[in-house]
Structures are given as structure tokens and as C-alpha cells.
Amino acid sequence: MSLDIDDENEFKLVLLGQSSVGKTCIVNYFILGQFDQSATPTLGATYASSQIDVNGKPISLQIWDTAGQERYKVLAPMYYRGSHAAILVYSISDPQSFYSEIDYWVNSLKEKTDGNVQLFLVGNKIDLRDNPDDSEVAQITEEEGQEKANSLGATFMETSAAKGIGIEELFNTVAKKCLENASK
Ligand code: GDP
Ligand code: MG
Secondary structure, eight states, X not given: OOOSSOGGGXXXXXXXXXXXXXXXXXXXXXXXXSOOTTOOOOOSEEEEEEEEXXXXXXXXXXXXXXXXXXXXXXXXXXXXXXXSEEEEEEETTOHHHHHTHHHHHHHHHHHHSOSOSEEEEEEEOGGGTTOGGGTTSOOOOHHHHHHHHHXXXXXXXXOBTTTTBSHHHHHHHHHHHHHHHHTO
């Protein structure tokens, strides 16, 4: 049997975070190249795979998109155990998704993995930044996100799945870091 991609060029990623922060839209934008307005709440978890090139090397990304709702939280370790990278997503316009849910997922990862999972912290929905409709709600600034990422030893990025901002860059960065880590 021959495979185009050997194991060392294949990385498993998992998206974690409160429901409705845009995890599914981020994955769909990456896979389909467009914003999927019709995305329905994820049940349990869904899987997608994609191949990208990093420095001329073909890399296969196996992406697990999890559901953030309480009743599915117990299932999440099945998806993040053995992952090379965890992409922790919050919405910049939903403070709870940042202040409470990110810590929940970081603690969950700490408890149930051996600490080998690389962390990425992603602030999604930056298209809503300074949106007058959202002005009553305090938004999470880029500086706050970066500080939090520093404290977690995570790589920080901001995205908008609605506008396609930062999505390619996110998966490229994840793939690059996974590759660097694997060759250590
Ligand atoms: P998930 O539960 O984390 O998977 O979130 P979804 O991907 O299902 O998205 C939840 C809601 O947020 C949907 O109504 C999306 O249309 C919306 N959404 C997702 N990404 C963005 C974004 O970047 N900007 C805006 N404005 N809305 C978004
Ligand atoms: Mg989802």
C-alpha cells in the first residue's frame, strides 16, 4: 500500500470553544473558500480533511470541529487526545466566550492530555469590531487576546469567517508550527 503523505506530514487539529463563536464557519471557509451562512449547530463533532503546502511540502490536515454545548463537553477529549494542535476559538464580541470558556478548555486539555498539544488562540468575528449595532457589548481587544495567548503559551491570531480574514493564515500557521514541532 502506498500513501502520498507519510505520517509525519499528517497533523490532527481540533477546534474547541463556546458554541456560536464561529468554529464551523472557520473550517467551512477554509475548506470551501466561502462563508457558509447556513451552517447549523454542530452535533458532537464533524471531520474534514485538507491538504496544503508548507515550504513545498504537502501537509495533510485532519480537522475535528467539535460542538461547544454543555452536553457535548464530555465527548471533547475523544477528539483532542492525540491532537497535534488545539485551536481555541472565542468571539471578540462575546466576552463570556473569552473570559470563561477559553479557561475551561485550557484546563480540560491540561487535565486530560500530556501537554503535547500545541495551543492556538483565535479571536473570531473581527468584522464586528466597532460595529455600532454591537456597541453596548464590550468587545475583546487584540491586545487582550495577545496577552491571554502569551499567558497560555499559545499562538494568537484574529479571524473573520464572515469576511474570510485570517483563515488561510491560521491554517498555514498551524501547519507550519506542527511541522516545526514534529522535526524537533
Ligand atoms: P460554532 O458553534 O462555533 O461552530 O459557530 P458557527 O460556525 O455555527 O457560527 C455561529 C454563528 O456565528 C452563525 O450565525 C454564523 O453565521 C456566525 N458567524 C460565524 N463566523 C462569523 C464571523 O466571522 N463574523 C460574523 N459576523 N458572524 C460569524
Ligand atoms: Mg459548530
